[in-house]
Amino acid sequence: MFLSRNAVNADEFSRVTLCFFYPFSYDMVHFGHANSLRQAKALGDYLIVGVHTDEEIAKHKGPPVFTEEERYEMVRGIKWVDEVVEGAPYVTTLETLDKYNCDFCVHGGEVECFHVSRFHLL
Numbered sequence: 786m787f788l789s790r791n792a793v794n795a796d797e798f799s800r801v802t803l804c805f806f807y808p809f810s811y812d813m814v815h816f817g818h819a820n821s822l823r824q825a826k827a828l829g830d831y832l833i834v835g836v837h838t839d840e841e842i843a844k845h846k847g848p849p850v851f852t853e854e855e856r857y858e859m860v861r862g863i864k865w866v867d868e869v870v871e872g873a874p875y876v877t878t879l880e881t882l883d884k885y886n887c888d889f890c891v892h893g894g895e896v897e898c899f900h901v902s903r904f905h906l907l
Contacts (some may be wrong), residue, residue, distance in 0.1 A: 803829030806887040808873045810842045812849040814859045825891040826865035833885050834866045835873025845875060 807825050811818060811834075826832045836856050842849045851859070853871070861869050874881055877890045 802831060803889070804831045804833065804885070804887040805829045805889050805891050806833050806835060806870075806877065806882055806885055807891040808835035808837065808870075808875075808877050808881075810837045810846060810849065811856045811860050812842060812846075812851055814856075814863075819863055819865075822863055822865045826867075828891065829889070831867050832865060833868045833870055833887060834860050834863075835870040835877075835881075836860055837875055838872045841875045 805825055805828055807822065809818070822832065822834065836853070839849055839853050849856070857869055857871055860866055870885065877892075882888070882890060
């Protein structure tokens with residue numbers, strides 16, 4: 786494992802804090818979503834979950850069942866989530882990780898990355 790340039794300076798803290806960003810639509814939240822969030826939280830210290838807009842979901846998957854606001858609240862209610870980013874971009878870039886000071890991006894089955902081969906994803 787490596788730490789990105791976004792990791793905090795270990796000299797300033799007793800240990801390094803790892804931040805993970807997990808973008809998803811979270812429409813019809815179910816056990817699989819909660820379980821994947823539990824696993825993502827176990828990887829590090831702080832889990833930021835990005836929830837996509839209605840417009841992004843409709844563009845890529847069809848119209849959502851729940852509204853953005855309902856999805857934000859559902860995700861906030863999951864105990865492993867430390868922070869929710871409303872209107873997260875559908876494609877996660879390094880700029881997105883930098884904006885939220887995250888070291889890694891976590892994904893489930895559907896991976897959308899800008900200019901990254903599937904063979905280079907961890």
